Amino acid sequence: MNLKHLLRPALLAAAAALTLGASPPQDWNRAVTRTAQQSHVLGNPAAKVKLATWVSYTCPACARFEQESDAGIKLKYIRSGKVSVEIRHFVRDPIDLTVAMLTNCGPKDKFPLNHSAFMRSQPVWIQTLVRSSKVQQARWSTGDLPTRARAIATDFKFYQIMASRGYDRVAVDRCLADTGMAQRLAAGTEAASKLGVDHTPSFALDGALLYGTGGWDLLQPQIEARM
Numbered sequence: 001m002n003l004k005h006l007l008r009p010a011l012l013a014a015a016a017a018l019t020l021g022a023s024p025p026q027d028w029n030r031a032v033t034r035t036a037q038q039s040h041v042l043g044n045p046a047a048k049v050k051l052a053t054w055v056s057y058t059c060p061a062c063a064r065f066e067q068e069s070d071a072g073i074k075l076k077y078i079r080s081g082k083v084s085v086e087i088r089h090f091v092r093d094p095i096d097l098t099v100a101m102l103t104n105c106g107p108k109d110k111f112p113l114n115h116s117a118f119m120r121s122q123p124v125w126i127q128t129l130v131r132s133s134k135v136q137q138a139r140w141s142t143g144d145l146p147t148r149a150r151a152i153a154t155d156f157k158f159y160q161i162m163a164s165r166g167y168d169r170v171a172v173d174r175c176l177a178d179t180g181m182a183q184r185l186a187a188g189t190e191a192a193s194k195l196g197v198d199h200t201p202s203f204a205l206d207g208a209l210l211y212g213t214g215g216w217d218l219l220q221p222q223i224e225a226r227m
Contacts, residue, residue, distance in 0.1 A: 105175035
């Protein structure tokens with residue numbers, strides 16, 4: 001038996017040991033960072049390409065962007081660690097504020113699926129706004145924040161959506177009474193307006209606002225060009 005045959009079992013064993021001990025590539029979809037401005041960075045904070053998105057939960061174009069882009073962004077870009085996505089809120093109305101407070105409810109790691117749950121069900125719950133009466137609208141805009149938010153959560157069946165995400169009513173009401181969170185969301189919207197954001201969805205790549213980019217078909221080539 002020559003030396004090659006003698007060494008082969010040892011080499012195979014060593015290769016197997018290295019394979020067993022090797023760490024799998026990190027899935028950056030699991031990384032969520034909450035900022036002081038009440039936004040969330042999904043993915044590698046040190047990613048080469050940094051995408052910021054401003055969204056409103058009562059914006060049909062934002063819901064459409066979520067549907068069209070979600071799989072591609074998560075599987076192709078965030079997962080690799082090459083692109084991070086920061087979701088920033090642009091609050092347009094009391095219903096939008098209520099949903100933003102609910103998506104931010106609880107630990108930061110719950111935000112991505114909270115966000116997705118409300119965006120993907122928007123075509124259903126937005127019908128309450130379409131069919132609303134003046135009496136309902138008055139309830140949504142008068143009184144203190146917790147009272148208004150609870151009325152919106154009841155009428156739009158947001159309690160049921162939150163229950164599907166593992167939240168009981170006590171936890172939901174606690175988040176709806178968080179005036180500090182509401183102030184941070186309002187401040188983030190004001191800051192976005194000063195940057196030049198005047199519609200949703202809006203996007204920035206590496207800090208530069210993308211004018212004239214309103215959807216995934218125009219955004220994706222610009223991400224690719226920076227990778």
